Amino acid sequence: MNILILGSGGREHALAWAVTQNPKCDRLIVAPGNAGIAAIAECADLDILDGDAVAEFCAGNAVDFVIVGPEAPLAVGIADKLRSAGLSVFGPSAAAARLEASKSFTKAICDAAGAPTAAYARFTERQAALDYVCAAGAPIVVKADGLAAGKGVVVAETLAEAEAAIEDMFGGEFGAAGAEVVIEEFMTGEEASFFVLVDGETVVPIGTAQDHKRVGEGDTGPNTGGMGAYSPAPVMTPQVEARALDEIVRPTMAEMARRGTPYQGVLYVGLMIAGGAPRLVEYNVRFGDPEAQVLMMRLGAQALDLMQACAEGRLAEARPSFADDHALTVVMAAEGYPGAYRKGTEIGGLEALPETSLQMVFHAGTARQDGRLVATGGRVLNVTARGATLREARDAAYAMVNAIDWPEGFCRRDIGWRAL
Numbered sequence: 001m002n003i004l005i006l007g008s009g010g011r012e013h014a015l016a017w018a019v020t021q022n023p024k025c026d027r028l029i030v031a032p033g034n035a036g037i038a039a040i041a042e043c044a045d046l047d048i049l050d051g052d053a054v055a056e057f058c059a060g061n062a063v064d065f066v067i068v069g070p071e072a073p074l075a076v077g078i079a080d081k082l083r084s085a086g087l088s089v090f091g092p093s094a095a096a097a098r099l100e101a102s103k104s105f106t107k108a109i110c111d112a113a114g115a116p117t118a119a120y121a122r123f124t125e126r127q128a129a130l131d132y133v134c135a136a137g138a139p140i141v142v143k144a145d146g147l148a149a150g151k152g153v154v155v156a157e158t159l160a161e162a163e164a165a166i167e168d169m170f171g172g173e174f175g176a177a178g179a180e181v182v183i184e185e186f187m188t189g190e191e192a193s194f195f196v197l198v199d200g201e202t203v204v205p206i207g208t209a210q211d212h213k214r215v216g217e218g219d220t221g222p223n224t225g226g227m228g229a230y231s232p233a234p235v236m237t238p239q240v241e242a243r244a245l246d247e248i249v250r251p252t253m254a255e256m257a258r259r260g261t262p263y264q265g266v267l268y269v270g271l272m273i274a275g276g277a278p279r280l281v282e283y284n285v286r287f288g289d290p291e292a293q294v295l296m297m298r299l300g301a302q303a304l305d306l307m308q309a310c311a312e313g314r315l316a317e318a319r320p321s322f323a324d325d326h327a328l329t330v331v332m333a334a335e336g337y338p339g340a341y342r343k344g345t346e347i348g349g350l351e352a353l354p355e356t357s358l359q360m361v362f363h364a365g366t367a368r369q370d371g372r373l374v375a376t377g378g379r380v381l382n383v384t385a386r387g388a389t390l391r392e393a394r395d396a397a398y399a400m401v402n403a404i405d406w407p408e409g410f411c412r413r414d415i416g417w418r419a420l
Contacts, residue, residue, distance in 0.1 A: 002027040002062050006048040007069025010364030010382040011289035013037050014296040015067060017360060021301035035373055036363025048073045051081030058087055067307060071147055071286050075101040090307045092285050095261040099283040103145045103182040106283055113251035117280040118184040126170040129181050133162040139186040144169050146177030189274030192233040193291050194244055197306060198253055200262035202315035208236035209291040215338055217414045224338045225379055228415030230328040230390060231294040235273050244271060244278045293362050293382045294327035328393040328416050329384040330401055332409045337378035347373045348405035359385040359396055390419055
């Protein structure tokens with residue numbers, strides 16, 4: 001079959017790698033892709049927010065199946081457009097994608113479904129939000145309502161930080177995403193990421209992970225899009241997973257269906273766990289990044305079969321199979337990230353690293369320029385390894401990091417520290 005993946009980051013490189021392991025895949029195209037993806041698939045210069053252009057491209061290239069990687073195309077209705085053109089698509093409708101595209105929408109769904117989450121208030125005016133945090137005190141969480149590329153959440157330790165976040169959001173720091181602000185209570189506990197597939201009716205868990213959001217070791221410094229992850233997450237015991245499904249995921253999916261917007265695709269369930277009780281932090285309507293990298297390493301070829309079953313409403317017959325192993329990914333980022341950083345710095349040493357089912361370097365922000373591999377983004381490489389134990393996976397990943405020659409890059413050296 002001919003498969004098109006939309007996206008250009010580490011998540012899409014990981015998805016492409018898993019898809020190419022499956023003998024069903026005859027031809028793989030990734031739009032727009034990146035330098036790492038170009039080594040295993042065709043890359044196409046395509047505006048993935050333009051549904052008509054993508055549908056026309058699919059028709060011209062006899063595409064059988066489309067996998068949507070990032071959230072932005074889903075929010076603008078790319079899945080709806082492609083389905084109306086008769087294509088099989090992995091990814092939710094625009095109406096269902098509001099679970100990520102609008103924090104206030106998700107809160108309303110949780111209220112209706114009785115799903116446990118943080119207490120909250122929503123605001124469209126700066127002064128009312130400032131008055132609220134002044135009365136509530138800190139720590140407190142301030143979120144831009146809309147999509148902000150993973151950067152629209154501020155965990156404010158002090159009242160001054162909360163006020164600054166509100167000023168930034170209403171001041172246009174995140175564009176239209178900050179026109180409405182959701183302010184939540186600060187939840188204590190341990191965070192984990194839980195991934196399920198949903199075909200409108202059936203919910204199938206496909207793995208757990210733990211992300212490292214803060215830029216600095218020991219989980220210090222500003223939030224980022226993610227500095228590393230590992231799978232599985234020990235805090236997600238079978239009991240916690242069962243509670244998350246019964247108390248959060250299934251009631252939410254039932255409420256979505258009741259509203260006439262059934263969910264189809266992967267659902268990333270961000271959880272806070274305290275005393276064995278999970279509460280929802282957020283929903284994302286796509287694979288996490290960098291969580292996708294560790295999940296795909298562990299799922300391998302079956303990832304394509306599962307995504308197809310999800311798109312075709314056949315999840316009731318799907319049975320994911322995980323090896324009893326661990327995977328860990330270390331994000332190498334450009335110096336200065338998540339603030340200002342240089343682009344175009346050269347990366348060396350990757351050619352000497354073998355790419356196998358046990359270790360891969362997934363590219364997140366790279367390009368080829370005059371034969372050189374250069375960094376084009378903030379998060380640039382996802383150095384990923386599997387092992388029989390988490391320690392083994394971690395040691396293998398950092399051995400790879402040490403072999404990469406990129407003086408202008410940095411990484412956290414403590415990925416996996418909570419479990420280890």
